[in-house]
Amino acid sequence: MIALELEKMVRSLSPAEKKHFRLSASGTEKEKDYLLLFDLLCKENKSLAEVESLFGKKTRAASFDNTVHYLFKVLTDQLVTVRVGQDKWYARHHAFMKARLCFERSLPGRAHHELKKTQQLALQAQDHTLYYQAVREELNYLADVGFPGMNEQEVVDLQMRSKQALKELHQIHEHHSLYELLKLRLINEQIGLERNGKMINDLVLGELGIISMGGRHLFESRKTHLLFQSFFLVHTKQYHPALNVFKALNALFEENESLWNNPPYDNLSALDGILDNLYSIGYYHEMDFFTGKLEQLMARPYPEHFRNLCYQTFCLHRLSSMAGAQAFDDALAFIRQIHDTVLLNTGFHKTDKQLQLLLFATITCFQHRQYDEANRYVSFALNGHKAMSAALAYRACRLMHILIHYETGNTAYLDYEIRAFKRFYSKHGRHYRLEKLLFRTVQLNPKMCSQPRKKAAYEKISPAIEEARENHDEKPMLKYFDFFEWISGCYTR
Template identity: 30%
Template structure:
């Protein structure tokens, strides 16, 4: 990213209070500095980009240096934001204390230096920040060594080394645990959910290793070790399709986070993933009644956060789980109203979304337009999702490509269906065991040209196909794809010539009884 683009992003991420603080910092410059000209241009532009900002700058300041000014503005902004983090981010405060201690020692203010280090060690222990605890202890021992350990007994020295070694052990355990959790998340993100018994066995190897680490660690009373263990369990169960067990694990995690708010990161990305897991599990077991309770927790996270990127991505998650109860039940008019409600706070800020969040937003927006029979609009949204190369090799892209084929089917672009189907079939055939049967059935139907014309023949055709469809729902591996969107409901609507909303509504009612 060019420096000017970074500055534009930084300025647009500033809250009102941050903008006010920055203005107070720079108001001391009575004459109009070059960097303030750039700031003014960006603030007053609706959709600034690097080229337009540069052109406007040289129009106002023909003899100015844009590159020097943009770099200075960048440094001013980052310094201001760092200053504002004081007393708001414990991690920043502890690191700042370490820098203060170094500075005081270099100026021979030993008593003040050791006072800050002692306070930092105490806080690092309270917040279970083992990395900073290790650095603080290392600095303290190094400075004590240089001063020949003044006023210290051998027992006190031994105790400091004991604390240091215990912190290092915890760091090692947490690192081992995190590496397994990262590997699990990587496999689920890049390979997809567990589809076969063999894949489950491969995942079980990770589970056994993680359980061994958890059993050999004194995780009782340690938030990070307990959090990582429960996160691993919940993600594993979710990937295996055991949604009720995953829901219980996520609820335990939610209680753990609620009881230990002092350990939340800033922004609270781990707790956000827990809420996403709870909501995903509730949707998977069709327990829509509990969803509003956790959505309220998500709203509080959004209102308390100062990070624009976090707010927008969390808002996208909030939108999705407000949408799903309507989407799953075929209430597309409510879906449309909800999309309108989120236009300003989400759709207009989609540039801040992560690649996966943005693709999910475009995917579900497309599905709503398909339900409303607005196929041209649906084609526009799904085409925007397809061009994102950041998710090209992720399992989500396979779902997006299937939905695009459905849009092609609705607008009768049969040549494109054949071309794209061949491409998808090639990707599905290697290795074959990693595919969903649902995907193959949908591709078969999309390329079928001899669907019966008479209603009774269509009903007979659907009756013949129904046992195979019901088999998909009873397969916990296949149900993982169907929980994203009920593709078979769309097939039924086409075969029986019924509205998709009516088919989804009927299926939703059948689940309730």
């Protein structure tokens, strides 16, 4: 497992980061096994098995597993060191660690200086957890040395600062707790809004109570409040108010740029979530505003790995908005544009996004009846993302694979693939109705039926299609592709 994690980490490194690692690792030793392994992992189109084989041939005395563990340790340690100079979160925690170290080595003056630095950085970032820890550490130190030169009021003021940090932290915790319970109750298929409206309303009232008690002054509480609202509105199908909340959430981030980490992963995550929600509710044209915000993040001088992730996220949502709006000509042109840099680039480390990109590329080519290219993309997705076989996007890829082989007349393969699909997902959750209807259609093969038989078969299956389409449990599988429309088309075209 750690070898796979190491491979993923090395592939995610930018050229500048790779160069920096090699320079920092170079020393007096003539040969370093972990550097050899690093160079092998950096080579493109080399599988982990090939890397292990090459490493064994070049260093027969070295253990591959031990070298993997050592390289992972050295690489992560160096990346953490680099991040201290880039990211405020790392910087303030690093200052706190230095304070603890100075106390251990009997350097109280330097330790107290680092504690004050930690408090200042934590206060600027509204990091209440670290701020409390730093103030508590200062109080412990002052108590040990007898509060030199301090009166009672100064000590009480320090205690009140730590108490206020705890109070704000508790408030944020309560806000997150209500948001998490809302998500659980709305997502859980056993607890729906119609059946348990009172339980949902209680959460809404509790959340409003928290925000009215002072949470509106805290960035984290305001952010969670807007997330709570957006999630509630989307799941109650109040889409236009939800769009306004999405815009308010983006405005909140832009108004509080001083609180961003460097790079701002939290902001990127919020934009990603907004765009995913807009795609899910069919507001494809509204996505342009937020993909524009992703472009603005990409244009800033952030580390390359972050800008790569921004670009990957941008490409995913641009392609999904085109596919959702049925603008498949534009989508195909966009696929040609990003083919080598994104679609087939194994260096991007967000594999869930890479899988979805390949799925949308497959769907676009499928709609253009370019089945060979569609099969190429879906095969790349299935072979390269087996670790995500339980994900909905992977399941949709397997269904698209079946559709492609059906359209190309590869019936011999279809029987095998359908059996394999049923066998795998019977062990990993239930089957969807649309899957059963799809398999039933493929096995009947309407293309080879006479018109009277095809018409009779459609009259028999169409009520089941309409009933399944109205079933809420089938909605997740329709997020990427309307399989019901394809099934109906097999009988009517």
